[in-house]
Amino acid sequence: MSLSPVIASRAAGLLAGLCLVGVAALFAWRVPASARPAAVSVDVRAVPSGEVGVSPAAPLLGRSSVAPGGPAARGTVRLTNRTAGALAARPRVTDGDPALDRLVEVELRTAGRVVFRGPLGGLRSGVSTPVPLPRGGSATVAVRVSVPGSAAPGALARAGRWTLTFTGAPAR
Amino acid sequence: MSRTKSLLRTLLVIGAAGAVAAFGTFSAFSSTTENPGNKIDSGTVALGDNDSDSALYDVTGAVAGTTVDRCITVTYTGSLDADVKLYLPDAVGPLAQYVNMTVESGTDPTPSFGDCTGFVADGAPIFTGTLAGFRTAHSGWANGLVDNPGSATKWAQGNSLTYRVQLAVQDDNNAQGKSTGTHRLMWEARNQ
Numbered sequence: 320m321s322l323s324p325v326i327a328s329r330a331a332g333l334l335a336g337l338c339l340v341g342v343a344a345l346f347a348w349r350v351p352a353s354a355r356p357a358a359v360s361v362d363v364r365a366v367p368s369g370e371v372g373v374s375p376a377a378p379l380l381g382r383s384s385v386a387p388g389g390p391a392a393r394g395t396v397r398l399t400n401r402t403a404g405a406l407a408a409r410p411r412v413t414d415g416d417p418a419l420d421r422l423v424e425v426e427l428r429t430a431g432r433v434v435f436r437g438p439l440g441g442l443r444s445g446v447s448t449p450v451p452l453p454r455g456g457s458a459t460v461a462v463r464v465s466v467p468g469s470a471a472p473g474a475l476a477r478a479g480r481w482t483l484t485f486t487g488a489p490a491r
Numbered sequence: 492m493s494r495t496k497s498l499l500r501t502l503l504v505i506g507a508a509g510a511v512a513a514f515g516t517f518s519a520f521s522s523t524t525e526n527p528g529n530k531i532d533s534g535t536v537a538l539g540d541n542d543s544d545s546a547l548y549d550v551t552g553a554v555a556g557t558t559v560d561r562c563i564t565v566t567y568t569g570s571l572d573a574d575v576k577l578y579l580p581d582a583v584g585p586l587a588q589y590v591n592m593t594v595e596s597g598t599d600p601t602p603s604f605g606d607c608t609g610f611v612a613d614g615a616p617i618f619t620g621t622l623a624g625f626r627t628a629h630s631g632w633a634n635g636l637v638d639n640p641g642s643a644t645k646w647a648q649g650n651s652l653t654y655r656v657q658l659a660v661q662d663d664n665n666a667q668g669k670s671t672g673t674h675r676l677m678w679e680a681r682n683q
Binding site: 324327328331364366367368369370372376399400401402403404406413414416454455482484486487488489 | 497501532535538539540541542543545564565566568570601602603604605606648649651
């Protein structure tokens with residue numbers, strides 16, 4: 320049995336075409352990636368320390384969804400001096416997901432002055448400008464949490480719950 | 492013969508291309524399973540007070556009837572629920588047996604170290620006796636004085652209690668010329 324070269328060529332072309340259609344179909348079935356990056360769920364709770372009371376007792380930022388490059392989550396906390404002298408109160412963050420320490424940006428302001436601005440991880444060491452609290456005095460701190468648009472996609476779609484306390488030392 | 496060879500070559504090339512295409516096609520069908528996001532985060536146990544490392548009382552030249560009435564607020568900031576106990580870990584001097592002591596716990600909406608102005612007791616005193624008796628009864632964690640906020644059975648993050656400590660030197664001639672010695676009041680938290 321012999322095969323005509325013309326028929327063989329047509330069969331080969333049909334086969335190659337079917338292969339191409341198959342490969343194209345495989346790519347077509349893939350779900351396209353979303354253009355919108357996943358947000359970070361931010362839960363910040365202000366907790367009193369021995370020296371510095373905080374109010375309100377409710378979460379400062381309760382499971383706020385912060386998208387990269389999107390609007391920041393905001394809240395305020397009122398600090399009160401519980402000691403018998405003037406205090407220098409410094410913010411400190413504990414708990415939370417350390418993977419987000421460099422991703423989440425925090426800004427703390429009191430009386431129009433920036434106390435801290437930078438990656439959240441910077442608040443773990445308690446190094447910042449102190450908030451002055453005179454004896455029997457109080458201060459309101461505005462908290463702003465954001466995620467930069469350049470945030471690494473791998474670190475997104477995470478949730479973090481942080482505890483914010485203000486430790487006091489006698490003011491000099 | 493040359494036509495047959497040509498045909499065979501053509502079929503060989505087509506077959507090879509088909510094999511590559513088929514390999515690529517079939518290799519897209521696969522399956523994996525994973526167990527993602529593994530990690531361990533430890534909780535915290537942290538207890539603080541509002542004394543700024545100042546003594547609650549420091550009296551010199553006390554006489555019969557000298558009294559101390561001071562308040563201190565203790566706050567739990569740890570993330571783990573905890574038990575908190577109060578005890579006096581240091582040995583006390585001979586004056587301690589002549590110093591009456593009362594300890595109450597309660598709340599103060601605007602605490603200020605030492606000042607008991609806004610203090611409201613939760614109930615009856617948690618200790619009544621002498622300073623020496625307190626030391627004997629509550630010298631460490633094992634026999635520490637247990638006290639929880641309100642009706643709770645534990646301390647949770649953000650809980651605070653204010654303790655009112657009242658001391659009075661007895662009207663006893665044997666009390667003169669003596670000292671209680673320097674001692675600490677210790678609150679200790681351990682997670683449940």
